Amino acid sequence: MSMRELTVLGTASQTPTRLRNHNGYVLRWDDEVILFDPGEGSQRQLLHTGITATDLTRICVTHFHGDHCLGLPGTIQRLSLDRVPHPVAVHFPAGGAEYFARLRHASSFHETAELAVEPVTADGQRITLGVGTLEARRLRHPIETYGYRLVEPDGCRMLPERLSAYGIGGPAVGKLLRAGYLDVGGRRVTRDEVSVVRPGQRFAFVMDTGLCDGVYALAEHADLLVIESTFLASEAALAAEVGHLTAGQAARVATESGVRTLVLTHFSQRYADPRRFHDEAREHFTGELVVAEDLTTVPVPPRRVASAG
Numbered sequence: 001m002s003m004r005e006l007t008v009l010g011t012a013s014q015t016p017t018r019l020r021n022h023n024g025y026v027l028r029w030d031d032e033v034i035l036f037d038p039g040e041g042s043q044r045q046l047l048h049t050g051i052t053a054t055d056l057t058r059i060c061v062t063h064f065h066g067d068h069c070l071g072l073p074g075t076i077q078r079l080s081l082d083r084v085p086h087p088v089a090v091h092f093p094a095g096g097a098e099y100f101a102r103l104r105h106a107s108s109f110h111e112t113a114e115l116a117v118e119p120v121t122a123d124g125q126r127i128t129l130g131v132g133t134l135e136a137r138r139l140r141h142p143i144e145t146y147g148y149r150l151v152e153p154d155g156c157r158m159l160p161e162r163l164s165a166y167g168i169g170g171p172a173v174g175k176l177l178r179a180g181y182l183d184v185g186g187r188r189v190t191r192d193e194v195s196v197v198r199p200g201q202r203f204a205f206v207m208d209t210g211l212c213d214g215v216y217a218l219a220e221h222a223d224l225l226v227i228e229s230t231f232l233a234s235e236a237a238l239a240a241e242v243g244h245l246t247a248g249q250a251a252r253v254a255t256e257s258g259v260r261t262l263v264l265t266h267f268s269q270r271y272a273d274p275r276r277f278h279d280e281a282r283e284h285f286t287g288e289l290v291v292a293e294d295l296t297t298v299p300v301p302p303r304r305v306a307s308a309g
């Protein structure tokens with residue numbers, strides 16, 4: 001059974017608080033373990049989760065404000081210290097390449113780990129992974145910012161009882177899968193007759209941004225959406241001015257996009273009671289709702305029910 005879950009390292013925007021570390025998230029998705037937006041202190045937060053530097057396969061940075069990238073120096077140096085044997089891919093807005101170069105070599109260390117540096121140069125850029133497609137979409141923030149989504153293609157699940165009813169077994173199953181049909185006993189059996197669609201799963205990561213097309217493009221039919229909710233509706237004007245979302249806006253995006261599990265995070269330190277984010281979002285979203293806390297894990301919900309092929 002493959003494992004797909006989000007681990008939250010930190011949930012504070014701008015500055016850490018007594019209860020919240022700077023941003024940071026790890027998505028475990030089968031054999032991909034992706035670190036998103038490591039803010040300050042991410043290396044130590046990782047220690048509390050049981051996820052090691054060696055586990056990481058990829059790092060995605062949305063933009064180069066400190067709460068999203070100041071954990072890069074420590075994390076990158078840790079990859080070398082632990083002699084991580086596999087290359088670790090790194091994605092970030094190409095316009096921030098200078099910031100990345102500085103963070104990567106922020107201090108002296110013996111560099112042994114191999115980073116596969118692949119900056120995002122265009123809206124809609126896609127990277128093909130073994131588990132699906134990683135896509136970057138431009139967001140609306142004062143500096144160049146990209147959100148990411150991971151899209152697993154739909155697959156198909158064979159139905160053994162249908163296969164045996166047609167007398168199909170062994171290598172013939174693979175042949176049918178590849179060709180889409182099989183001629184058996186003077187009759188053509190199509191793949192759709194012996195299988196159902198296995199819906200692909202989607203994960204989306206949206207921050208920091210005001211409302212824009214990119215937000216909706218990323219959130220569309222996400223099984224799990226992690227989205228910034230820096231402010232509440234009482235600060236809606238400020239949010240729009242500085243390129244951030246309110247809890248209510250994030251929740252409406254989730255509803256309009258058919259999101260299943262909604263994770264709110266990246267909270268302004270001005271709000272002491274996290275319940276307020278929950279209550280505001282709940283007015284607009286009826287699905288699974290998580291107001292993120294540091295060092296918690298959120299599972300990707302079970303696959304949507306298969307439909308007849």
Ligand SMILES: [Zn+2]
Nearest residue numbers: 013014067208
């Ligand atoms: Zn931020």
